[in-house]
Amino acid sequence: MHIVAIGGSDAGISAALRARELDPTVDVTVVVADAYPNYSICGIPYYFSGDVQPWQSLAHRTHADLEATGMRLRLDTLATRIDVANRRLSVRDAHGDSEIGYDELIVGTGALPAFAGIHGLDALGPECGVHVIHSTGDTFALDQQLKDRDPRTAIIIGAEYVGLEMAEGFASRGIRVTQLQRGPEVLSTLDPELAVVVHTELLDHGVDVHTGTTVKAVEKTATGLVVHAQYAGEPVSHTADLVLAVVGARPNASRLEDAGASVGAFRAVAVDQQMRTGLPHVFAAGDGVITHHRLLGVTYPPLGTTAHKQGRIAGENALGGQARFAGSVGTQVVKVFDVVAARTGLREHEAAAAGYSPATTQAIADDHKRYYPGAQPINIRITGDTHTGLLLGAQLVGRLGTETAKRVDTYATALFAGLTVEQISDLDLSYTPPLGSAWDAVQTATQEWSRARHPVEVPA
Numbered sequence: 001m002h003i004v005a006i007g008g009s010d011a012g013i014s015a016a017l018r019a020r021e022l023d024p025t026v027d028v029t030v031v032v033a034d035a036y037p038n039y040s041i042c043g044i045p046y047y048f049s050g051d052v053q054p055w056q057s058l059a060h061r062t063h064a065d066l067e068a069t070g071m072r073l074r075l076d077t078l079a080t081r082i083d084v085a086n087r088r089l090s091v092r093d094a095h096g097d098s099e100i101g102y103d104e105l106i107v108g109t110g111a112l113p114a115f116a117g118i119h120g121l122d123a124l125g126p127e128c129g130v131h132v133i134h135s136t137g138d139t140f141a142l143d144q145q146l147k148d149r150d151p152r153t154a155i156i157i158g159a160e161y162v163g164l165e166m167a168e169g170f171a172s173r174g175i176r177v178t179q180l181q182r183g184p185e186v187l188s189t190l191d192p193e194l195a196v197v198v199h200t201e202l203l204d205h206g207v208d209v210h211t212g213t214t215v216k217a218v219e220k221t222a223t224g225l226v227v228h229a230q231y232a233g234e235p236v237s238h239t240a241d242l243v244l245a246v247v248g249a250r251p252n253a254s255r256l257e258d259a260g261a262s263v264g265a266f267r268a269v270a271v272d273q274q275m276r277t278g279l280p281h282v283f284a285a286g287d288g289v290i291t292h293h294r295l296l297g298v299t300y301p302p303l304g305t306t307a308h309k310q311g312r313i314a315g316e317n318a319l320g321g322q323a324r325f326a327g328s329v330g331t332q333v334v335k336v337f338d339v340v341a342a343r344t345g346l347r348e349h350e351a352a353a354a355g356y357s358p359a360t361t362q363a364i365a366d367d368h369k370r371y372y373p374g375a376q377p378i379n380i381r382i383t384g385d386t387h388t389g390l391l392l393g394a395q396l397v398g399r400l401g402t403e404t405a406k407r408v409d410t411y412a413t414a415l416f417a418g419l420t421v422e423q424i425s426d427l428d429l430s431y432t433p434p435l436g437s438a439w440d441a442v443q444t445a446t447q448e449w450s451r452a453r454h455p456v457e458v459p460a
Helices: 010-022 041-048 063-068 136-149 161-172 192-204 254-258 304-317 348-353 404-417 422-426 441-453
Strands: 002-006 027-031 072-074 078-083 088-093 096-101 104-107 111-113 153-157 176-180 208-210 213-221 224-231 234-240 242-245 249-251 282-284 291-293 297-299 332-336 339-345 358-366 377-385 391-399
Touching (some): 002 010, 010 104, 041 136, 136 242, 192 208, 192 377, 192 391, 282 304
Parallel strands (some): 002 027, 027 072, 104 282, 153 242
Antiparallel strands (some): 213 224, 377 391
């Protein structure tokens, strides 16, 4: 059997590794559009901050490591067409066009940067000082400008996860950062009541944050790059030496669409929970496909953790397995200077739109016993269903070192298991005064939700 996987990032490599793990005799070829398979795109901001050096450290596995598993890598090779009827993949490399036959095909081509209708972003490129940060090639282009031109000012369009991480990376290099966000607050995956903590952290570290600002165009002038925008209905402009656009991603699904695959949310390819596309002998996984969400049904949150899981399932099922993707709950976390923000599940408006009857409460709980030195507060918002008591979501913001990321994982596990808000108090969580409390912060927050729903009446 010959399995071909398209894509050298999370989904494609995970699929290839799983197939080889289950059957060391299977022939696996991975087609990679560039020369850098299995590099951590999520780690790029920390290369620019200087926390990760050299850039080769971003490789999950080296080229040699991958080939040692028995897979064959076709680097700098672009997949151009899928011939479903004849099970042939057309590719293009430095030697020209050719075809690769397959028995089973796995497509993990990921996503592409979205430009959100901003005029000039698709025309201006790194040579003009306008960058995206989506691939190893993008990393090299930006790194070269930082070395050659030593920019002193930068505008970041977008204040979501990567945009916030890059703001920290630039600021650590002494670059004055202006951050433009279309929404009313940074980090739109959090409620504004918590996102404002992240906003304040940016300001405290010298980042000039402009929310409610819609970017319309980017222009190259003799004095620098000008970003034209609107704020409160009025035109505004910002000038800098460098512009970085991180305004989202769109599925890179054109080859599958051309081959006849159906598309769903955001034009991501529709797959079932076994990662089947509906095309015979064709699987797909990662940022180019829809995601089955345990609370929402079908949605499209492009996440690396999801891509790894989906790729592993596609690799197993390409061998004839029956593995199923158990679903996502949208767990995310980001570090912004000395603040950590995390979420899992649904926010109140998302839950209401999905047909639940949600209510949300906010609590502040210490990360460990207050009498032990160094206790820090964690802000936690809990959303639960008022009819069933089910936990629907949690949002947390705490200082670095408060184990906020691991605490959101407790809520994510509870969501996966279908626990009620009150059942979280039954969890047998660890406790020692330097690290937690007898009632952990995650339980203190859910108890606050229960009290708000069922206040205790004090006898007269």
